[in-house]
Amino acid sequence: MFTTDEDNASLPLPRILCLHGGGTSANIFKLQCRGIIKRLGSTFRFVFVDGPWRSQPHPAIVPFFGDEGPFYRWMRWDGEHEQDEDAENKVLSTCLRAMDEDRGTGPWVGILGFSQGAKIAASILWAQEKIHGGEGPFRFGVIMAGRAPIVRLDPEGKVGAVPYTADISQMSSDVTDWAQDNRGEHAISIPTLHVHGTQDPAMDLHQLMSRNYCKDGTATVIEWEGGHRLPIRTDDVEAVAKRMLQLARETGAIAGEGW
Numbered sequence: 106m107f108t109t110d111e112d113n114a115s116l117p118l119p120r121i122l123c124l125h126g127g128g129t130s131a132n133i134f135k136l137q138c139r140g141i142i143k144r145l146g147s148t149f150r151f152v153f154v155d156g157p158w159r160s161q162p163h164p165a166i167v168p169f170f171g172d173e174g175p176f177y178r179w180m181r182w183d184g185e186h187e188q189d190e191d192a193e194n195k196v197l198s199t200c201l202r203a204m205d206e207d208r209g210t211g212p213w214v215g216i217l218g219f220s221q222g223a224k225i226a227a228s229i230l231w232a233q234e235k236i237h238g239g240e241g242p243f244r245f246g247v248i249m250a251g252r253a254p255i256v257r258l259d260p261e262g263k264v265g266a267v268p269y270t271a272d273i274s275q276m277s278s279d280v281t282d283w284a285q286d287n288r289g290e291h292a293i294s295i296p297t298l299h300v301h302g303t304q305d306p307a308m309d310l311h312q313l314m315s316r317n318y319c320k321d322g323t324a325t326v327i328e329w330e331g332g333h334r335l336p337i338r339t340d341d342v343e344a345v346a347k348r349m350l351q352l353a354r355e356t357g358a359i360a361g362e363g364w
Contacts, residue, residue: 128163223251
């Protein structure tokens with residue numbers, strides 16, 4: 106399932122694929138992104154997609170969205186989640202199906218994710234660059250509270266093992282082989298914006314993603330005073346929106362000057 110802006114005025118706009126965090130859903134993520142949509146909804150069409158597997162709600166969202174199920178995930182985040190041998194293919198096909206079924210007519214230009222969805226967003230950029238030789242729709246990514254490392258999304262095994270990347274079946278807590286720098290095939294060069302909450306318990310891993318899993322000069326970082334959630338204060342949202350617009354212009358995703 107996926108959800109978008111129901112306003113037909115957004116149909117011809119450049120499109121951004123949006124991936125929710127683990128234990129939430131497309132509908133919940135759309136609500137969490139309401140500030141960004143309000144600011145940029147006249148520039149982009151945001152398309153939100155549910156992860157391929159059902160999940161229990163993440164504990165952090167229960168007080169706010171506990172009655173808003175069903176809930177989904179992109180990866181295992183609980184030891185009781187079953188492993189799926191076809192996980193890489195299911196993640197990619199879920200995203201492709203949403204892109205194919207969306208009624209929008211504008212070009213796909215970006216991918217945005219939060220938490221687990223941010224890791225998958227960065228990993229899709231990695232696959233576009235490393236497996237498909239850069240051929241693909243996404244010109245930039247917005248990685249919000251996304252932990253290192255990159256996950257290999259290579260269901261056909263075209264590139265084989267890549268040091269400092271993870272298997273999709275691994276939970277973040279199981280990873281020990283961290284990149285020490287951004288030299289190597291684990292790092293992406295597609296431009297990205299990374300948004301970190303300074304009070305997020307996993308901020309060191311978010312910083313590692315932007316520092317060691319992105320090539321020099323390709324990653325921009327915005328830090329804001331908050332925990333593991335999306336920014337909602339007007340000035341924080343404005344900072345993210347301005348940088349997204351700048352990134353879109355720099356990559357040719359949209360034309361024009363100013364904010």
